[in-house]
Amino acid sequence: MSFTLLNACSDDNEEDNNDTISQTLTEADKNALLFMLEEEKLARDTYQYLDDLWAINQFSNIKLSEQTHMNLVSNLLDYYNVEYNILPVGEFVNQELQNFYNQFVIDGQVNQSNALQIGATIEDLDIVDLESNLNATTNTSIIEVFENLQCGSRNHLRSFVSVIENSGETYTPQFLTQQEYNLIINSNHEQCN
Template identity: 50%
Template sequence: MLRIKMGALMIVFLLLGACTKEDTLAKQNTNTTDPTISESESSLLFMLEEEKLARDTYLYLDSLYGYLKVFKNISSSEQRHMDFVANLLDSRSISYQILDQGSFADTSLQAFYNSFKLKGQLGLAEALHIGATIEDLDIYDLQNFIADSQDQALIDLYETLICGSGNHMRAFVSNMEMQGLSYQAQFLSQAEVDSILAGSHTHCGP
């Protein structure tokens, strides 16, 4: 099991109640029991589903708020992120399964999706907040997986995913700000979020 550093409670919408930040990291081994896969590589299976969480949630939100292109555009980017992770898994002959839209092997990610789907129905403001929250969570988990890895190919991939998630967070928060709203950090520190939001769109990956 990867070393887990966090101890604070994470925000989860009232519809399902709260779970801890550790829960999102502690689940990374749920898709494999293969002893030949390193602890670091097992995080790839978790990240494949976490990128799927983003893709599936944005596809659902696009079905509700399709007049705003941000959900459709970023869902396509999340599919590319899934492809990046799947390519590395394939190159290492690590088996994986991608379930149907809205279904997840990892129970914590399934709970997130269910909560996001319900809360997303409450309005566009909530939907945009969900988008920013997912990217916040994604970066948070990726940073911790990087800290626990000495696998350079995996680290390079995760840094690419972090770059993309920063672009996505800025896009969601920009749309929030146009409605007079702001985003407060849920997983990262507020200083980290502020630094990301102060950046500009960056080309990520190949």
């Protein structure tokens, strides 16, 4: 399928005047959008559960961001007329994400420290999966949205790690390399679009 987006720029030169940019949604792009919608839902659902359990500011604030992230991906799916279904809280089409959620619920009940570790782990995973999907697409709309989500996830990771470290504990990256992790943690909060 091929879709057309309007180009916001205009040019009086007839030869250079191209009013449209052709954007193709590949099967891989479609699958990436559907997967990231569920992965953002994993974050939202988990944080909602952990916020109800522990009432920690990070969970109450970041779960709202995750809903915004879900909306951004949903908007793209709607734009490209891709059918999707958002399952009830705690339910996922992707079995790996379902397994993560189930484990996070079990581990998150243990104590607040575990809950915060889970928050950092979700953001760690999200950054890596977004990077993988960014490297696999040429669709500029997807790139723009995924870069925005990744920026948010880096800020969320910094927030969780800050609280973990303030309590005298540490977070060890589960998906990012140590070098990637250090680069994020040692950088300032970012302004995301």
